[in-house]
Amino acid sequence: MSNIEVYIVVEGQTEQTFVRDVLAPYMAVQGIYLIAIRIGIAGHKGGNVKFERAHKDIERLIQQRSDTYISTMFDYFRIDSNWPGQELINTKIKAGITLSGIDKAGILEVATLTKMTALLSEDSIAKRFIPYIEMHEFEALLFSDVTVLAEKINVPINQIQSVLANYNSPEEINSDPLKAPSKRLEKLMIGYKKVIMGKVISESIGITRIRQQCLHFDSWLQRLEKLTE
Template sequence: MQPTHEHAETSYEPFRIDADWPGRAEVRQKILSGNKLTASHKAEILETETLNEIVRSFSECAPAKRFVPYIEMHEFEVLLFSDAHILAEKTGIDISRIKSVLKAYPNPEEIDDDPAKAPGKRLATLRNGYRKVAMGKAVSEAIGIHAIRKQCPHFNNWLTKFEHLVGCAHGKA
């Protein structure tokens, strides 16, 4: 019998996964058919098909209850756009420039729609000398996980799944 308290998860950026990854063909076909997919919808397709493939390949391990696929449809920096004021304060970027980026998208998670315009590249363009690790850490700590979760629904859903697993493992769900 497999231990039920062990879980696995993935975290991938879609620009880095192989063309034959489960769900990639479906996403590509929908886009070629003229469908406008949000980042969250693309992630949902990829995550569902990834889980389906894991279930098919490892059915004896009950992966549907123990595996949490997560396709991070953005770079870490997109989470920093959760609070424009803190991002501006901690990086020295003019807030109007940050708000200009945010205005084009329904939520921060939709910002990374093109590898050439990735959030880290946007921040480096907005602030010469942007330091991904040091500034990213300072900004994310200042914003806090609750504000990030509120502004980034896909990220929040991923964390909620983990909270549910922990609750199940401790008899709380």
């Protein structure tokens, strides 16, 4: 099995910390080494994920070396309204078509790859670029284990269960940014710290459990795992 390096362009410090401290050690066992790089200018606080900014980072990483792979880790909530695939999603919704979180993410990821392939002359872009859009944001993954989450933020377990009651998966929380997983956590725990708690909770849950509960996240890791074949 050959070792694989994957650069992941992430939205902010929360995702960067998760990839570096939680996900990377898990994938390294399989010979897949992840390096998280925050989008755009160094030191920015995340958010404002415009395709133009992502395009520049992806192009730079693609052109640096020919033996690495590039992926992304952006929240659906934060990406620009002009992001490739957004128009198609809006058209389908206006036509009365119901789209799950996985449906929306799939449309965006296919459109993103298609757009990058058209923009770059690099022949191997279709093989080396593996876009991933989080549904609906990173904090959804923290709802993968209600017992662990309730313990870590010190609330009764039924409060976590009530959040999940109307959803088939943590990744379906929530199409309304005002009720996003992070907003719910901030409401449940006064002084919730995204970066620190994101690491602590996800480490305690474990990637295996998160994969079981979050199928879109799992499909992303499966794509990365296939790179060693």
